[in-house]
Amino acid sequence: MTHAAATVDQMRPPYPAERGLDVYNTKLGMWVFLASEVMFFAALIGTYVILRFGATGEWAKPGIVLNIKITAFNTFLLICSSVSMVKAYAAIQDGDPKKMRFWLLMTILGGATFVGIQVFEYMHLVEHGFTPAGVREGSELAGLVANGTLPAATMGLYGSTFFTMTGFHGFHVTCGVISMAYLYVTKALPGKYSQQDYRGIETVGLYWHFVDLVWIILFTIVYLI
Amino acid sequence: MTTVAATAHTAHAHHDDRSFIRKYIFSTDHKIIGIQFLFVSLFFLLIGGLLAMQMRWQLAYPGQPMPGGGILPETMAPGGVILPEYYIQLVTMHGTFMVFFAIMPLLVGVYANFLIPLKIGTHDMAFPRINMWSFWSFFVGGLVMLASLFVPDGAARAGWTMYAPLSARHDFSGASLGQELWSVSIIFVGLSSILGSLNYITTIINNRAPGMTWFRLPLSVWSLFITAILGLLALPVLSGAAIMLLFDQIIGTHFFDPAAGGQALLWQHLFWFFGHPEVYILILPAMGMVSDIIANGSRKPIFGYHSMVFAIVAIAFLGWIVWGHHMFMSGMNPTLGSSFMVSTLVIAVPSAVKVFNWMGTMWRGNIRFHVPMLHAVAFVAMFAIGGLSGIYMAATPVDMFIHDTYFIVAHLHYVLFGGSLFALFGAIVYWYPKMFGRMMSEPWGKVHFWLTFIFYNCTFFPMHILGMAGHMRRIYDPTQYTFLQPYQPMNVFISISAFLLFATQLIFFVNFWWSLRKGARAEQNPWHDNGLEWSLPSPAPHGNWEQVPTVYRGPYEFSSPQVAEDYLPQYKKLPTDREPARAPVAGH
């Protein structure tokens, strides 16, 4: 419903309007949406904290069930993809769509690889007996429970919280990758982004950084501690 | 038949050549989306009422065959006699449909969508397509919830509050798919709410017409804005909880199962952390619209506009730190009980301030008792009762006795029916002309109001007495208890009043539907109101204005000494008015 005259600045708030925030709608909308996402992850992470630190029994020690090395690499990959996202944003701010397209593509590939590695990890975990319902009977991990390396009482909760938190994070990364790919194909490739209007890049970039930040928190409190 | 679109008198912003599907089904026009929410939510309000009628039959005549009960399947009511497992489904579904599919979408889905762009002076929401998805997400959620009534083991049955582990384990509740569909449906509702909030917040912050400063916004908009923030932050917590519950139900996780290390109280904390802001979502928009209507009916500015805004903000803020008052008896640490008691008593204060300000608005007014005003005044009277009964619950030693009794049921119905629903009846009549270009029948509106008011009080006031006797909630057959048997005549009285109350609503429904085609054609500003929406034809056209209006004053300049009429719209420029800082750009 915009009546965009040739001189309307899309990056500034819409005219005619009373003074709102000096932020264009799409970006404001993304900030607002991210506030809701903070609450969503807070519910999941808060649950994990309550269940883990309120559990009467011991919690599994880090590194026994989950592969810290591979996940550390994955974390690094995701952080790199945030860097490439920043580079894409800086490129279009400087008026270089070609460079922006390159870095956006790198971000998409980085994100997709992250998801791929996570899926691989999940398959690996399930194969060894770690599921959302806890440790599968007769599996390799069940053996570790039997010999006391893993605490029987809390493995169910461990599975429940691990898969829910990382699963929803993975879902959010996937949505981000799909969104970026969509923007790449429909906007970036046909040259619809320019120094005068790069709202989509900035907005999806915000989302991507958020998803990265959530992962850093999850990696720390789920894998490392 | 066109409702909104090319019937307007003035030229349009652009040529409206949308197809029927794009205009009325997959519409991105905020007004159509609001109307879609209205039609669907009214349907769910009816469903919620039908469920309640069955509950009231069982409570009045336990074990007796219900008239018309023969159409129910054997698993629910063999020979028309309601079974205990069906009764608790009725209890659960009545609450669920009323809260999530009737009151919340009627207040927010309808009025946030319909009113916000009109009242702040813009063409549509910031993100019209996301707005459309908000409606369809709600619609799908509603279908899923409705479907859950028809699955083999029946619907969810752990109360609308869905306490775990009863809700998490099929072996405890007896329900399986129905319980899971509840969680799925709620996830869609949460999504709908979040998408809506995105729009409402962004649009109000950034798209206000020139001159529409924050403190010139009508209180309906303020309340919808604050409600949107509450919804944005609270619904994700419910979605998270519902997802965890669903996982416990279907993939074997153990979040809420103490037998496997989970915590039963975790559900309650998550649910009520959402649940308390939710009840403010269910009342704040009603309060906002009532403010608009009372100022209009009294022909006076709202008394204490700034206090009213601060009260809305205070209620919303405090609403985050009172959730434990639903859990005083839950087994949580009693010290937490003390702190939640304090915050709960404090939150009574801004609500009291609002009641006094509404009265102050009517004081020395020149009051017109049009149908919306009748409902708005009744709102104040009934909400006051509901709010006052809440004080008993805030006092934890008293709550020990009345928790989970009919005293609570009385309280919640006084605020939700006496409060929210009366406000909604008023709002529906008030903005009907702007939605549909016609007026609802005033005489039938008055009949509906008075009968509803009488039967409503007859239904719900006695519940306070039942609660004081210790009559528990969600009880299939009170006569099992000797101490409750003497109260059975009161249960019968309540049920008969409820049946009459329900029957009376048919007057409203007929008035609503009949007036769509046969109601008197509405003029542009039938209530002589000041809001920006009344500068448009009735019904408002697609795109609203060709050029957005400029705002010169606040929304409640009734009986102003500056003009002879007893109203002075926000958009009317007087010779003494100056243009606001940024003038409109041509073409917008």
Added chain:
Amino acid sequence: MHWWLPLKGSTFAGEVDGLFLAITIITGIAFVVVEVGLIWFVVKYRQRPGRKAFYTHGNTRAEVIWTTIPAVTMVALGLISNHYWVKIKGRHSVPANAYPIAIHAKQFEWQVTYPGADGQLGTSDDFTVRNQLHVPVGRPVVVHLSAEDVIHSFFVPVFRVKQDAVPGMQINSWFQATVPGNYELACAELCGLGHYRMRAQVFVHTQEDYDAWLKQAAQEAAQ
């Protein structure tokens, strides 16, 4: 049928009821002010030809008054309520010599375990009875609440006592009965299809009658 609260059957029933009455008076005053005020305004300020409304945007002094009075009232109410709350439910509220009874709630019955002749729970002379709570009058009793399956709630209206029984938690709830007689216990948290019939009988005995019953019930349980 009472129009007010049930028989006062415990030491804190009087306190709970007193608080209820105090709140009724406070809210009653507010109720009268608001409802009578509304009716008066509706009559006195109704539209009549030639009238004009009084154009005002408010009055700060009024706002201060009607914010302060409710606020002060709520604070006072909070302080008084908290005093009784701590006394009845506080972590150190259970009297030292309280007589212990264990109640295990399950779908859909109350399993009541008595300490037997030695007065101690967890010993071999304990015995369990279904759906009957026998207590001696004039002595504090502490119920050790637990739940088998879902959340239930232990509610005896005449004692004014209510406490949720939560699976995975052991919760203590105390009361002291004051009036001998037969009463009822109800489950006050929806616990499934049999929730409505999860009822127990409550017998408040004189100490001698209680001792006699205890001896007899122990014998019956042993058989």
